[in-house]
Amino acid sequence: MPERRSYGAWVVGGLGDRRIPRRRFIADTRRRTTLTELIDLGEEDWRLVERYRDLLASEAPALAAAFYDLVLAHPETRAVFAGFSVPTIQRLIDLQAQHATQLLDRRFDEAWRRGTEELGRRHFTWHVDPAWLAAGYVVYWQHWGTLVEHQVPIADRVPLLDALARIVIADLMLQLEGFARAAKATVRDRVAVFDALVEAAARVGSANAIDQTNSLVGAMLETLCRLVSERSREIVLVAYVLRDPASGHWTLAAAGGGLAAALRRELPTTVVDAPLESVLEGRRSSEPIVLDVGDRLVPRWDSVRNLPFGEVVLVPFAAGPARGLGVVVTASGFARRVGLDYFEPLQEAGVLALNLLHVAERDLLTGLANRSVLTPRLETLCRSSRSTEDPVAVALLDLDRFKEVNDLVGHETGDRVLRVVAHALAGVAREGDLVVRMGGDEFALVLPGRSGRASLAAEAERWIGAIRDLDWDRLGVPQLSGSVGITSFPADRATVEGLVRHAELALYDAKAHGGDRASVFVPAMEVAARRADEARTMVVVALERGRVSLDYQPIVSADGAVEAMEALIRIDDPDRGRIGPAVFGAALDHPALARRVGRWVLEEALAQLATWHESGFTFGVSVNISPQHLLDPRFVDDVASALERLGPVPTRLVELEITETAALGDTRAVDDVLEAIAELGLTIAIDDFGVGHASLRYLRELPAQTVKIDQSFVRGMLTSAADFGIVVSSVQAALFLGRRIVIEGVEDAYLERVARSLGEVSLQGFHLARPMPAEAVARWLDLEGSRWHDRPRAEDPLFQRAGLGPLLSVHHALMGRLEAAVVDERDDEGATWMAASLDDCHLGRWLASDAKRLIGDEGARSLLRQVHEELHTRLVAIERRRSSLEPATLDRLWQEARAVDERFVATLRSALRASLADLGS
Numbered sequence: 001m002p003e004r005r006s007y008g009a010w011v012v013g014g015l016g017d018r019r020i021p022r023r024r025f026i027a028d029t030r031r032r033t034t035l036t037e038l039i040d041l042g043e044e045d046w047r048l049v050e051r052y053r054d055l056l057a058s059e060a061p062a063l064a065a066a067f068y069d070l071v072l073a074h075p076e077t078r079a080v081f082a083g084f085s086v087p088t089i090q091r092l093i094d095l096q097a098q099h100a101t102q103l104l105d106r107r108f109d110e111a112w113r114r115g116t117e118e119l120g121r122r123h124f125t126w127h128v129d130p131a132w133l134a135a136g137y138v139v140y141w142q143h144w145g146t147l148v149e150h151q152v153p154i155a156d157r158v159p160l161l162d163a164l165a166r167i168v169i170a171d172l173m174l175q176l177e178g179f180a181r182a183a184k185a186t187v188r189d190r191v192a193v194f195d196a197l198v199e200a201a202a203r204v205g206s207a208n209a210i211d212q213t214n215s216l217v218g219a220m221l222e223t224l225c226r227l228v229s230e231r232s233r234e235i236v237l238v239a240y241v242l243r244d245p246a247s248g249h250w251t252l253a254a255a256g257g258g259l260a261a262a263l264r265r266e267l268p269t270t271v272v273d274a275p276l277e278s279v280l281e282g283r284r285s286s287e288p289i290v291l292d293v294g295d296r297l298v299p300r301w302d303s304v305r306n307l308p309f310g311e312v313v314l315v316p317f318a319a320g321p322a323r324g325l326g327v328v329v330t331a332s333g334f335a336r337r338v339g340l341d342y343f344e345p346l347q348e349a350g351v352l353a354l355n356l357l358h359v360a361e362r363d364l365l366t367g368l369a370n371r372s373v374l375t376p377r378l379e380t381l382c383r384s385s386r387s388t389e390d391p392v393a394v395a396l397l398d399l400d401r402f403k404e405v406n407d408l409v410g411h412e413t414g415d416r417v418l419r420v421v422a423h424a425l426a427g428v429a430r431e432g433d434l435v436v437r438m439g440g441d442e443f444a445l446v447l448p449g450r451s452g453r454a455s456l457a458a459e460a461e462r463w464i465g466a467i468r469d470l471d472w473d474r475l476g477v478p479q480l481s482g483s484v485g486i487t488s489f490p491a492d493r494a495t496v497e498g499l500v501r502h503a504e505l506a507l508y509d510a511k512a513h514g515g516d517r518a519s520v521f522v523p524a525m526e527v528a529a530r531r532a533d534e535a536r537t538m539v540v541v542a543l544e545r546g547r548v549s550l551d552y553q554p555i556v557s558a559d560g561a562v563e564a565m566e567a568l569i570r571i572d573d574p575d576r577g578r579i580g581p582a583v584f585g586a587a588l589d590h591p592a593l594a595r596r597v598g599r600w601v602l603e604e605a606l607a608q609l610a611t612w613h614e615s616g617f618t619f620g621v622s623v624n625i626s627p628q629h630l631l632d633p634r635f636v637d638d639v640a641s642a643l644e645r646l647g648p649v650p651t652r653l654v655e656l657e658i659t660e661t662a663a664l665g666d667t668r669a670v671d672d673v674l675e676a677i678a679e680l681g682l683t684i685a686i687d688d689f690g691v692g693h694a695s696l697r698y699l700r701e702l703p704a705q706t707v708k709i710d711q712s713f714v715r716g717m718l719t720s721a722a723d724f725g726i727v728v729s730s731v732q733a734a735l736f737l738g739r740r741i742v743i744e745g746v747e748d749a750y751l752e753r754v755a756r757s758l759g760e761v762s763l764q765g766f767h768l769a770r771p772m773p774a775e776a777v778a779r780w781l782d783l784e785g786s787r788w789h790d791r792p793r794a795e796d797p798l799f800q801r802a803g804l805g806p807l808l809s810v811h812h813a814l815m816g817r818l819e820a821a822v823v824d825e826r827d828d829e830g831a832t833w834m835a836a837s838l839d840d841c842h843l844g845r846w847l848a849s850d851a852k853r854l855i856g857d858e859g860a861r862s863l864l865r866q867v868h869e870e871l872h873t874r875l876v877a878i879e880r881r882r883s884s885l886e887p888a889t890l891d892r893l894w895q896e897a898r899a900v901d902e903r904f905v906a907t908l909r910s911a912l913r914a915s916l917a918d919l920g921s
Contacts, residue, residue: 041108041170045163049104052152052160056144057101063143064096067136100140103167116171120178130179131351137172138359141165146364173198196227197345217353217360218253224349225256228328237304237329239263240350242357245321249380253353259329262303288315288326288343290335304329311335317347319354326350363437365415366422371438377446378496382489391451394444395486396503397425397463400515402441405477407669417477424466444500451488453520460484460518468516481516483507492521505529535587539597542571548597550604551771554780555622555742555764562781563762564620564655565612567605568771569597580771594628595638602642606654608774613649615778620653622685630658631669636676643680651681655706659688674703685742689730700737707734711745711765717754718810718817721845728806731758750813757800757809802854802912808905810842815901818875822882822894843868860911867904874900 049056068089072078081089102112123130144164148157176198200223225238237259241250252267291298291312293305298312304327313335315326326346328335335342363370381392399421406414418441425435425443434446450459467482485506487499494502502521505528510519542548549572552565569588571579581588588597602623609621629635643651656677658670674684685706709727716723727743734741743755746765755763769780799805847865855861874897882890 041163041166045159045166046107048156048160049163049167052148052156053104055151056104056147056164059143059147060097060100061093063100063140064093066143067096067139068093070135070139103171108170113174116174117178117181120175120180123175123179130176130345131348131355134172134352135355137168138355140168142359142364149364196231197224197349200224200227200349217356221254221349221353222256224346225254225260227256228346229257229260232330232334234331234334235328236307236310236331237263237327238346239327240353241299241325241327242354243323243325244377244380245323249384251380253324257329259303263301266301266303286316286318286347288313288335288340288347290340293329299327313343315343315347315350317350317354319351319358322354322358324350324354363422366419366437368422368426368435368437368443371436371444373434374436374438374444374446374500375496377434378499381446381448382496382499385490389490391449391488391490393447393450393456393459393486393488394499394503395447395460395463395484396438396500396507397443397445397467397482397484398507398511399441399467400481400483400511401478402480404669405480409477413475413477417475417480420470420475421467424470425463428463428466444503445486451491456486456488456520457518460486460520464516464518483510483515484518485510485521486518487521502526532586535584536590536593538571538573538584539587539593542573543596543600547572547574548600549773550601550608551773552608552621552777553764553771554769554777555762556768557762558756558760562619564622564653565777566622566657566764567601567608567624569601569624570771589626589628591628594626595632595634598626598629598635599638599642602638603645606642607645609653610645610647610649611774612777617778617781620655622655622657624657624687627659630673635673636680639677639682640680643682652683655683655685657685657687657708659686671703678703689734704739706740706742708742708744708764714743714745714751714755714765715747718750718813721842724806724810724842728758731761735759750816753813753816754806754809757805796909798909798912802916804846804854804908804912807842807846814841815898818879819894819898822878822890841872844872855911855915857911857914860907860914864904864907864911867900867907871897871900871904 072081072089081092084092141164145161148161148164152160180195180198200220221240225240228238229235235257237255237257239255239260240253242253243250252264255263289297291314293307293310293312295312297314298304304312307329309332311330311332311334313326313328313330315328317324317326326343328343328346361369361373378392378394384390385392402414402417405417418437421441422435422437422443425445429435429445430447432448434444436444436446438444445463447459450456461484464482464484467480470480472479485503485508487494487502487506489499492499492502502525505525506519506521509525510517513519539548549570551568551570553568554562555564555566557563569581571584573579587593605621605623612619625635629638632638639656643654646654658674677684683706684702684704685708686702686704687708688710689707707730709730713723713726713730717727718724731741731743741758741761742764743758743761744764746752746755746763746767748767751765752763752767755761772780799808847861847868851861851864855864874893878890878893878897885893
């Protein structure tokens with residue numbers, strides 16, 4: 001099957017990308033037999049149409065009904081059928097349905113040609129404007145296009161729509177030929193113009209370079225202007241100017257004739273001319289008007305007004321809110337001699353152009369403008385803004401989690417959601433705003449008059465609010481939200497393409513921060529994007545040149561045994577040395593790299609695990625999986641292939657780490673993948689737990705055996721009550737649900753002490769071991785590994801039994817850090833924090849709130865608060881004076897503070913024993 005282009009270009013009746021002889025379609029009988037060659041429908045095309053013939057024919061009754069709904073809805077065409085009875089109208093509808101079906105069967109036979117031409121002659125007799133013929137075929141196209149889009153396999157859509165478009169064009173052209181022949185018999189001069197119209201359409205249809213509707217319509221008008229001027233020596237200019245209904249700007253769309261070159265040089269792309277408005281405003285009739293070149297209504301174009309004599313015919317036309325004007329400059333007396341009927345085909349061509357542009361610029365699903373409108377509108381507004389300084393904002397809006405919901409409820413419901421969202425966005429739009437559906441669940445907004453960072457953020461929030469306020473329960477889908485990225489010209493002086501790119505970067509930023517929010521573009525986003533591109537290039541080059549390797553970091557159990565080695569990717573750069581993922585990590589989840597890198601890491605890590613087991617080691621290996629690779633349809637096969645490198649090593653010793661944000665993304669797809677991985681015998685770990693706001697429900701339902709607490713919380717739990725609470729509650733919940741816990745980020749002995757107090761947890765961090773090459777693992781185990789066995793617990797059983805073990809561990813860890821700062825004269829933010837934060841320290845918060853639950857005696861609690869306050873008072877004094885005190889004095893003060901601390905612990909122990917005894921414990 002020859003290659004076809006997108007069917008969207010066929011809305012205007014294009015003839016594809018093939019080179020077709022440039023011949024007039026309106027010709028004698030012998031030449032008309034070459035219609036098949038002109039349309040270029042081959043046997044393969046007809047077989048494809050026959051394959052879907054029944055499907056397409058089934059739409060014929062609805063198509064015919066829609067056709068007559070259109071016809072009977074407008075006075076011009078309704079008048080044709082005045083006096084027709086209901087049965088007669090129904091018969092006509094049946095005949096129209098029969099015509100639609102026959103189009104699929106007749107293969108351009110002679111009977112079809114004669115019948116279609118005759119129908120065109122009748123339309124002329126009935127005074128049906130040719131624009132209505134084209135409008136009728138738009139109905140054909142919309143019905144068949146929608147049917148094909150939803151019910152024909154993707155592989156057949158474009159070629160089938162291509163063939164259907166050619167059939168529709170052929171039928172339209174034959175009707176136009178019949179219409180033209182009848183008109184020629186009546187008014188030869190008018191036929192000359194109409195002949196030019198048909199030939200212009202035919203020539204443009206065969207033009208190989210046309211691949212977009214806007215270009216096609218413009219080329220059709222250009223060709224028409226040139227042909228009309230060529231066929232009459234008395235016409236020196238034929239031009240079309242079109243008015244954008246949203247911006248109100250006029251643009252020169254086409255010009256032909258002797259004055260055309262001068263007019264193009266004179267006019268800017270955007271035409272601002274008050275007489276153009278006055279010709280259209282307040283006119284009850286759309287008939288052409290004839291003016292002398294000096295008349296005040298003539299456009300103020302020097303190339304026209306400087307003519308010594310002549311007349312100007314203004315041909316207004318409109319289609320909905322869109323308007324246009326044909327301008328014909330002729331010798332004096334020509335227009336009056338030939339009559340205004342002569343110019344009607346020019347008017348009809350303008351209406352046809354506006355209608356086709358409107359159809360081509362609409363998104364079929366939502367009725368919004370489609371993406372083809374965005375760039376021209378922005379170019380027009382930005383061009384105007386350069387002279388007026390009037391700002392224009394451009395924003396991109398994307399629905400959060402739409403793919404997940406679409407997969408859950410089905411594409412039909414998903415389409416309904418998109419239509420409802422589009423309607424909501426259109427309702428928020430103000431006059432002059434443009435709402436564009438870019439595709440999928442992404443929309444673009446062009447917002448004249450908006451600028452200023454705060455104003456842009458508020459404006460974006462208004463659009464997001466329209467999404468939040470929808471009745472999602474009524475739609476029968478989970479609550480969706482929207483994210484917006486926005487920027488504004490001329491504050492952002494990028495090109496039109498750059499503005500859209502900047503809005504896209506801001507949208508990525510909003511998504512990266514959890515969605516349901518807006519982000520205003522700042523230049524730093526572009527810098528970050530450029531660095532991301534550089535990082536991707538770095539990874540690609542490293543892969544190609546064999547500079548990628550793995551380091552391994554031990555994970556140690558509560559009793560000190562090495563459980564596993566986590567594989568961590570590195571790049572060996574010749575200039576910068578060994579580089580970790582902090583530099584290039586974001587690039588590893590790029591669609592072009594995720595699977596390539598992921599497969600390499602899996603195969604390399606599993607091969608290394610097999611090597612270690614051959615050497616007698618029994619630990620496992622943990623491999624990080626990027627979200628992009630996890631959701632790749634080939635991921636499970638990639639894992640199965642890598643497992644072949646294990647040999648006799650049990651697959652249960654392989655653990656795959658996925659981030660919490662990946663697990664919470666497309667939950668249905670993730671669940672399916674993880675179940676398949678579990679069937680292979682591997683275990684799953686949720687990495688960076690806590691950063692993605694996972695609920696206990698997800699923790700319970702996800703088929704994961706291990707939870708790795710994110711190191712940002714671990715590192716902050718000594719000085720942040722919030723981080724401490726997150727770590728403790730997460731560990732308790734995960735242990736209760738039977739999950740294995742790994743505490744990441746254990747970077748000093750103090751954090752190790754707190755981590756061990758949390759219960760049966762595993763540890764990982766620089767304090768235990770830094771990542772190391774595979775060949776260094778055996779040496780580390782010999783020299784360092786044994787020292788992690790039989791580590792003492794942080795707190796005594798009483799505190800552990802009361803649930804205060806972690807709290808006391810934090811307290812003692814901070815005391816240890818402060819002692820090290822005093823003795824070694826080191827700066828330590830944690831130590832300073834403890835000395836200064838009486839009410840914010842973990843014990844202070846506990847004494848002020850939860851202590852009552854364990855210690856019912858108010859006197860005991862009051863004593864604890866007094867001793868605790870005394871301790872902080874002494875610590876503050878030491879911290880403030882330690883730089884000016886003699887070592888001996890400083891040591892004495894520290895020992896006194898330490899004695900108060902021991903008194904506090906003893907008082908707490910005594911109070912707890914008394915309370916537990918009262919409870920019968």
